[in-house]
Amino acid sequence: MNIHAIRAIYRFEMARTFRTLMQSIASPVLSTSLYFVVFGAAIGSRMGAIGGVSYGAFIIPGLIMLSLLNESISNASFGIYMPKWAGTIYELLSAPVSYVEVVIGYVGAAATKSVILGLLILLTARFFVAYEIQHPFWMLAFLILTAVTFSLFGFIIGLWADDFQKLQVVPLMVITPLTFLGGSFYSISMLPPVWQKITLFNPVVYLVNGFRWSFYGQADVNVLVSAGATIGFLLICLGVVWWIFRTGWKLKS
Amino acid sequence: MSPLDATTSAPDAIVSVRGLSKHYKSGLRALNNVDLEIRRGEIFALLGPNGAGKTTLISIICGIVNGSEGSVHVDGHDIVRDYRAARGLIGLVPQELSTDAFETVWATVKFSRGLFGKAPNPVHLERILRDLSLWEKKDSKIMALSGGMKRRVLIAKALAHEPRVLFLDEPTAGVDVELRHDMWEMVRRLRESGVTIILTTHYIEEAEQMADRIGVINRGEIVLVEEKNTLMQKLGKKQLTLSLQSPLESVPEGLREWPLELSGDGQCLTYTFDTQGNDTGIAMLLRKLGELGIDFKDLHSSESSLEDIFVSLVRGGV
Ligand SMILES: Nc1ncnc2c1ncn2[C@@H]1O[C@H](COP(=O)(O)OP(=O)(O)O)[C@@H](O)[C@H]1O
C-alpha cells in the first residue's frame, strides 16, 4: 500500500477545498438555511406534523441528504475531472499507485468534505428548528455511507466526462429530480397509491428514509432495506471504478 | 545497428524495450516493433521528426499509454506486472506544460514526492528547488510563473522522488537560453550521481553536446542506435571550402575526378569527402589546382553536424 500517495492525494484535495471555502462549504450551508427559513419556519408553521414530527424537523434529514448528494458528486467529479482537463493526470498515471489508493485519496477527501458539510448543516438547523436524534450512531453511519457512496459515484462521472457540460448533466438532470422526488419534503404515504409504488424505484427514497429513521425512529421504508440499498449502490460503484482502472477506459489511450 | 537478442538483455541495460508496437484507436500505428536498450547511467538522446513516436514511446514506458504489443522492463521490472517497482524508479518531465495552476510550487513538489511513495524530505526538495533557481518562488502560485519557470517546476516534480531514470520529453522546446544552460548543468550533475537520462529533442546540437548515445526514430521505427562519436565518425562528412582569387565560369575539366561544387558567383569551390577514407584526396586536389593555376586566398574545412546526418537518415538516405 502506497500510504504516502494516499496522503498526498487526500491533502491535495482537502487543500483545494480550503482554498475555495466559500464555494464548497459556505454556499451550501447558506442555501440550506434558506430552505429552513422558507419551508421550516414560514410554510412549516402552517403544515401539520408528519407522524408526530413537526414539518420543520421532518425536512431536516432530507435537506441534509440533498446537500450531501450534490456536494459529494460535485466534489468528487470535479476533483478527478480537473487533472484530466489540465493535463496533470499524467503524473497520477505514471505514479506507482494502484486504483485502490487513488480512489481512497480522491473519494476519501470528497466524502470527508461532505460529512463536514452535513454536520455543519445539522448545526445550522438548530438555529431554526428543534430536533432530536434518536440514533446518533446510525445517523453518523448513514451520513458517512452516503457521502462515500455518492463521492464514488461522482468520481465515476468525473472519469467519464470529457467536457464541463457532461460533468454537470448527471447531477442536474438525474440527481436533482431524484432528490426532490425522493421524499425530502414529504412522506411518501402522502402520495397517491400508484406513485407510492413508483417512488420505490427511486434510490434516494431509501437514503432519505434511512437517515430520517436515525433521527425520529420512523420512516416510510424499513431501515435495513435502506442500508442494504445504499450498500448495494456502493458496491456497484466500486465495481465500475475497478473496471475503469483495469481497462484504462477514458484514462489511457 | 546490431539486432537485439530477444531473450536476454544486456546486464547494464536499465530500460529494455522489446518488440513494442502501438496502434491508436484511430488506426494509426505510432510504434512498430521497437527494440531499444538504454544503458545504466548514460545520457540517451532520442531524435526524430514531429510525429515520429517519441512521446508515445516515453508514455508507454512511464505507464501513461498502454502498449499494444511487446514488453518493457525497467531495471528488470515489467512495467505492467510489476508497475510499482518500475514506476518508482522513473521520473518524467512531459512535453506539455501541464501544471496545477492554483498550487504553490512547494505544495506541488511535495505532492509529487508523496505520490511516488516517498516519505517527506524537505531537505531534498529544498536542494532541488535551489538547483533549479526556484527557491525564491516556492510560495508562489504556479499560474503566476512564466513558461520557463513552469518548465522548471515540472523538472522539480520529476526529481522530487529521487528517480533513477529520468525522461525529458523535448525539455528545451520554447525555453530561454538561461534555462537551457541550467538544465544541461543539472543533467550532467544527475548523470554524475548515476541517474540514467533519456531525452528527446529537436535541437540536434543538444544531442550532440549532451548525449552518449543517439537513437533515431522515424515513423514509429528505430532507424539507428549508435554511440554519438561512432555515429559522427561513420556518417560524418567533411567539407573543404576554397575562396578563389578570381572567379571561375565552371569547374575545369582537369578537376572532374573530385566531387566539387562551384558557388553561384564562381568565388568558392567546395569539396566534400568522407572522414572514413584513408586518403582524403586533399593533397592531390591542391597540387592539381596549382598545376591549373587556380589560386585561392583562403581555405577552411567543416565537419557535417548531426543535423545533416539526421536529415539524411530520415530521408532514408543511409
Ligand atoms: N492519443 C492519440 N491518439 C491518436 N493518435 C495519436 C495520439 N497521440 C499521438 N498520436 C499520433 O501518433 C503519432 C506519434 O506521435 P508522438 O508520439 O506524439 O510523436 P512525437 O513525440 O515523436 O512528435 C503521431 O502521428 C500522432 O498524431
Ligand SMILES: [Mg+2]
Ligand atoms: Mg512528442
